[in-house]
Amino acid sequence: MEALIKLSIFTLMLLTGFIFGRRAEKKHYLSIFEREDTLRHIVVTNEKVPSPNFIHHDFTMVAGNVVISVDYFKVVSAGLRSLVGGRISAYESLLDRARREAVLRMQQQAEEQGAETVINTKFETSRISGNAGQGIGSMEVLAYGTALIPSKT
Amino acid sequence: MTRLNENPRIPEGINTTDEHPLKEFMLLFVGVALSLVVLVVILSVMAQQLAPYIPFRWEQKLTQFDGKLDPLLDKLSTGDGREARGKNNEDVKAEQLIEQNQQAQTALQALVERLATSMATPSDMRFQLHLLNEATPNAFATLGGHIFVTQGLVTAVSSENALAMVLAHEMAHVKFRHPIQAMSRGALLQLVIVAVSGDQGSVALNSVLGQTGLLTILSFNRDMERDSDSEAMAVLMQHYGHLMGADEFFSEVLSRDGDAGWQAAFETHPATQERIDTIVARIKLSQQDEIHAQKLTPMDASLLALTSRVDSK
Numbered sequence A: 001m002e003a004l005i006k007l008s009i010f011t012l013m014l015l016t017g018f019i020f021g022r023r024a025e026k027k028h029y030l031s032i033f034e035r036e037d038t039l040r041h042i043v044v045t046n047e048k049v050p051s052p053n054f055i056h057h058d059f060t061m062v063a064g065n066v067v068i069s070v071d072y073f074k075v076v077s078a079g080l081r082s083l084v085g086g087r088i089s090a091y092e093s094l095l096d097r098a099r100r101e102a103v104l105r106m107q108q109q110a111e112e113q114g115a116e117t118v119i120n121t122k123f124e125t126s127r128i129s130g131n132a133g134q135g136i137g138s139m140e141v142l143a144y145g146t147a148l149i150p151s152k153t
Numbered sequence B: 001m002t003r004l005n006e007n008p009r010i011p012e013g014i015n016t017t018d019e020h021p022l023k024e025f026m027l028l029f030v031g032v033a034l035s036l037v038v039l040v041v042i043l044s045v046m047a048q049q050l051a052p053y054i055p056f057r058w059e060q061k062l063t064q065f066d067g068k069l070d071p072l073l074d075k076l077s078t079g080d081g082r083e084a085r086g087k088n089n090e091d092v093k094a095e096q097l098i099e100q101n102q103q104a105q106t107a108l109q110a111l112v113e114r115l116a117t118s119m120a121t122p123s124d125m126r127f128q129l130h131l132l133n134e135a136t137p138n139a140f141a142t143l144g145g146h147i148f149v150t151q152g153l154v155t156a157v158s159s160e161n162a163l164a165m166v167l168a169h170e171m172a173h174v175k176f177r178h179p180i181q182a183m184s185r186g187a188l189l190q191l192v193i194v195a196v197s198g199d200q201g202s203v204a205l206n207s208v209l210g211q212t213g214l215l216t217i218l219s220f221n222r223d224m225e226r227d228s229d230s231e232a233m234a235v236l237m238q239h240y241g242h243l244m245g246a247d248e249f250f251s252e253v254l255s256r257d258g259d260a261g262w263q264a265a266f267e268t269h270p271a272t273q274e275r276i277d278t279i280v281a282r283i284k285l286s287q288q289d290e291i292h293a294q295k296l297t298p299m300d301a302s303l304l305a306l307t308s309r310v311d312s313k
Helices: A002-038 A072-084 A089-112 B021-053 B056-062 B071-076 B089-117 B151-156 B160-175 B178-197 B203-240 B248-265 B272-288 B301-312
Strands: A058-069 A117-127 A138-149 B128-132 B139-142 B146-150
Touching: A002 A072, A002 A089, A002 B021, A058 A089, A072 A089, A072 B021, A089 A117, A089 A138, A089 B021, B021 B178, B089 B128, B089 B151, B089 B160, B089 B203, B089 B301, B128 B151, B139 B160, B139 B178, B146 B151, B146 B160, B151 B160, B151 B301, B160 B178, B160 B203, B160 B248, B178 B203, B203 B272, B248 B272
Parallel strands: B128 B146
Antiparallel strands: A058 A138, A117 A138, B139 B146
């Protein structure tokens, strides 16, 4: 009986994780696609030295950061995967979303400051609840770069 | 080298996969669960085959400390409380009860010894009976040949035959080395679960693995019960020459608690009705070629004293 209760709680958590996690992921991707199109004119590159036509631009640092939580379904899925090895596709989509969202936020910051482009873009990624041990983790991505703004003078 | 004036549109599905997450999950889940079941079955069979080769002496040692019975087991049995000495009326009464219990335990032990002569047990196997001060009818066998019987069981049956059926059943467990098999298997499964799930520390995974193991154990124990029932009936047949009264305990418990109540207490046992049906079928079979009269053997006086004590309350 006790085993049955435990099993049903587990199933319920798994189902909740799957339904809400899947819904959140779909919504997030739709929003990413839409915003990537609207911000396509802010060119993001990783070149270190600006090309000569930007020589008189002002520059400032812009950054975008995002934290996305893992859901229970992904945790269990990854746990099973860790027994046999291979790609953890459940986490790959998470990283993809976090990276693109971080770039979008950086682009938005650049646009609000009237920038034309962002160069020297760098990424940092970490696991925020890395020390939580058994707890559910989340993924943090920070994107930062140098925004080049046309000089007003 | 020209500079792009717009961020390029990078095709989807390079860093991610379009595959439905449930598909991957199911594949992994079924695969891991199946291989775990196979592993558990192999280990269980190994435990079942190899555990009987563990010397009975070792098994006895497991339940003993400094040559004495495990203090916990000792406390459970009615032998405890001997030091309760006093002068007033209640203490004298308590002392009488203890005396009664000890006589009953001796009588039960004697019955066990008698039954053991009809059971082909290894020479070094000893049965040690303990009477528990407990009203719920119950009996169980553990490591080292220790058999526990509650007072409730003694008072629930009316003939020695019914009592002997239960005792022989528990003795059969010991004879077939079921307790050590169960323990070996339990320990092995625990080891597997820790080894498989311990590293990634996922509590959830741990519980899934635990469930899989549990279900497998359950199905094995039913086989053990059936074997013990059948061995017990063979012993009764040899000792009393008939199987009359063998089903009494089960019928008694069933009529009082219903099937569900019984199963709650003994979840690993096969459905009581199924067991009664088997026993009754065997009784009928034995009656066909039995011409002389079959009599129930009355219980020992010291055991009847327990019953009358309950009745007078």
